[in-house]
Amino acid sequence: MKKYLGPLSKDNPILVQILGVCSALAVTAQLKPAVVMALSVTIVCACANFIISLIRNTIPPRVRIIVQLLIVSALVIVVDQVLQAVVYDVSKMLSVFVGLIITNCIIMGRLEAFAMSHKPLPSLIDGLMNGLGYGLVLVIVAIFRELLGSGTLWNHPVIPQSFYEAGYLNNGLMILPPMALILVGSLIWIKNSKKSSVK
């Protein structure tokens, strides 16, 4: 079981493998879209891993990337349609980034590296864990950005009014994409400083 927990920390897709950073920067200004994005990627990654693993012995190696892309894009379209039907405002906020899950390197990477050579159940867990590892970083970054940038969490004000009366101001820079880059960079820094395996 231990090897499946790698993506959450030791082999974290964003912090260690530096994959999927683009969307991590784009959707983390608020917690809600970050969580929805994390869930979407987790679902797509887990389902794609499972399906590809299920049919892995029938896939002709010469066209395997095409087959993988087909499955992934089909899943992403389904996720996009469901988001539009169920959480329309969030789907508007995520805009193009839901479609871009198709090109998220984490998903293609896991399909090639894991699902093509493992049984369905382990592949499902692997996809789930990698999605969650990605989501974990998104949520951490989004908590910092929304709390410090807008003074809210999940759109609820959490910084008491008395702080503002005492002169506290929201940090507008936190809302902007460069701050996401700096936060992700800081997380990578903390991560690397704590462990000896990367040298």
Next chain:
Amino acid sequence: MSKTFSNTYILLYITGLVIIIAVLLSAVSLGLKPQREANRQCEKARQILKAAGYGDVDKSEANALFAEVTRPEKSKTGREMYAIQCADGSQGHVVYVNGKGLWGAIWGYVVLNEDNTTIKGVAFSHKSETPGLGAKITEDDFSSSFIGKKLYDENGNFVSVKVIAKGKGNSIGLENRVDAISGATLTSRGVDEMMYNSLIEIMNNPNNQ
């Protein structure tokens, strides 16, 4: 992996897969269509109400309020229009405008005063403009800059509202221009053309209200 696959197998495999996926996707799309349409309708009602000064209307009330204060009209060219009672009690018209941005379609609703000369509010939407640049046309900062702008210059000629960079086109009166979004020149130009092309239809048929 050491197995070899014939070309026929590969072709049939891919074709089969594509057909299966196409059928599944169509089913999902059709199944969710009513909900998506309802969401769009509600979003449209909220946008128009916001442009007409009602503020952010709650989703549960938007459709009812929209039905209460608007009455559908059609221009001679078939453009979608509504007569609306604005939040301040005055009568006005809502005109659907559409055009193209940098990456895809842009559209919106323009609320005009009763004689169609002054803008009371706008709300824009887009399909796939760049987040943080062109996508800013949906934000209040941009849409509020249209409020109070005139569609005619001081000589009474129709000029629409120009979306133009600060400091450029100084011959255009302040009442006929708004600032473009810096970094999103092409989307801003798209909004400019959309306003002109869509509104001139209405202005050329002033008696169709």
